Amino acid sequence: MNDKELIQKAIEARNNAYVPYSHFPVGAAVLTENKEVYIGCNIENASFGLTNCAERTAVFKAVSEGSSNITAVAVVADTDGPVSPCGACRQVLSEFLPPNGKVILTNLKGDTETTTINELLPGAFGAEDFYE
Ligand SMILES: O=c1ccn([C@H]2C[C@H](O)[C@@H](CO)O2)c(=O)[nH]1
Numbered sequence: 001m002n003d004k005e006l007i008q009k010a011i012e013a014r015n016n017a018y019v020p021y022s023h024f025p026v027g028a029a030v031l032t033e034n035k036e037v038y039i040g041c042n043i044e045n046a047s048f049g050l051t052n053c054a055e056r057t058a059v060f061k062a063v064s065e066g067s068s069n070i071t072a073v074a075v076v077a078d079t080d081g082p083v084s085p086c087g088a089c090r091q092v093l094s095e096f097l098p099p100n101g102k103v104i105l106t107n108l109k110g111d112t113e114t115t116t117i118n119e120l121l122p123g124a125f126g127a128e129d130f131y132e
């Protein structure tokens with residue numbers, strides 16, 4: 001699974017977005033250590049704060065299937081430039097990706113930024129901050 005294929009999975013996931021309020025569909029796909037792919041879309045709610053972003057949906061699907069070691073994630077939306085994940089998703093991604101874990105941000109035009117979770121959330125709060 002290369003970056004382009006992972007992006008394609010994210011584009012397909014975007015078609016399942018449940019976005020009756022924002023009308024802003026987002027798709028994501030994560031690649032796990034054991035080379036499995038899990039896709040996610042944003043899922044909104046009439047109680048707006050309960051919305052789950054595409055990235056978190058994909059991560060939680062992977063973890064709940066027993067694959068918590070994520071090596072890469074792709075995110076796509078119809079943005080001017082590459083989509084920028086929200087703070088909550090950056091924190092959740094930092095839990096399951098290594099600091100140098102690949103984050104591929106793109107849009108429907110194909111503008112792509114490939115970065116790392118450490119770049120997106122330097123100094124993230126992590127387990128090492130409170131476990132001995
Ligand atoms: O990276 C992002 C940014 C936003 N959203 C969703 C949340 C909400 O449903 C909609 C508008 O914020 O887009 C995501 O899923 N991922």
Ligand SMILES: [Zn+2]
Nearest residue numbers: 053085086089
């Ligand atoms: Zn988010």
